[in-house]
Amino acid sequence: MARKGSGTAMPAPAMTLEVTVVSAEGVRVASGRPLCRGAYAVVHTASSSAPTRADADADCHGFPYWAEAVRVALPAGAPALDVEICCTRAGSGGRPAAEPVAAARVPVEDFTVGPPGHLHCLSYRLFDSGRSGVRRRNGIVNLTVRRIDGAPPAQGKAPPPPAGKAVDAAGPSGSGVSCCAAAAGLGKPAAPAGAVMGYPVGC
Template sequence: MAHKWTAMPAPQMTLEVTVVSGEGVRVPSGRPLCHGAYAVVHTASSSAPTRVDDDADCHGYPYWDQAVRVALPAGARWLDVEICRARGGGRGRTESVAAARVPVEDFTVGPPGHLHCLSYRLFDSRSGVQRRNGIVNLTVKRIDGVRPAEGKARVPAAGKAVDYAGGSASGGSCCGAAAEQGKPSAPAGTVMGYPGVGC
């Protein structure tokens, strides 16, 4: 009797993405993005939002410095970071403002746990052309494959939104001394991103 072999699915990566801040982001009317700003990290199998920055005086420079965890399917070539704003006094209305596409190759160099500090140019989410709309600063760390002594990583289920991340292990950093001490650090350079997906 012939045996049927079932191919095992390729493993997915678990990422801790800290969306630090935005710079020079404007809403569709052309005014600077102010209160109600939040970011969403999207992959093909999961997504997770940051908290809302309610600072009415940020003038296009929202700040979150919040880590979220998402699952990145094997073979994926990028993840998307989207900047949105909550509208309507908390009635559930949201508006997509800008987005960037982060290539996987930018944060997979080095061992699991290595911290990558990156900046990407944002583009208007609803523009028919790729019009620049500020910059997003973030860090990305792969947390699957980290040794148990360094911290445990929870692998998110595919298709599910993932909760905010807590502390996790560190396997080195390319962000400089400030990031190693837990302080926000400006990434070394700006990388050209691509428009992402809608809210």
């Protein structure tokens, strides 16, 4: 039995997250063409997953836009959540089928700074879903994450954050303008995060 003050770490609690997948940039399908019609995003955790709507723009040229919030449960001790970009293709018998295109991993430490309800605006490098066995860079995904269990009641519904241009050099450099605007709409300070490096699903 560990004594009080012995330094034994307490297990991290389970969390309920609101993830707003804002947009993606420069995403290409396996053929090398820009991602166009039927693009949608799926947020995955070890215990749940939630998709956004499909972008209705049939000619988005690899820059789909959603600005849609989904809620997922993150189990205690989970190191990350995953964001996957997919598109809808005609499958066997003409039925629609999901085709994974690119994915990024979002480490827990990137969105757990600050109290519940704190808004974290992040951009991650996407990588090919890896059907060929080779992981290649494949655009950027822009999103916000906030923990909603234990958060104070919202004073009003904030407008969806605008899709800011993601920087090319990945690293935790200061918050962007779009993050500050979204955080201000919730009456909260901007999260200390900018563009950071994501990792392919499964790594």
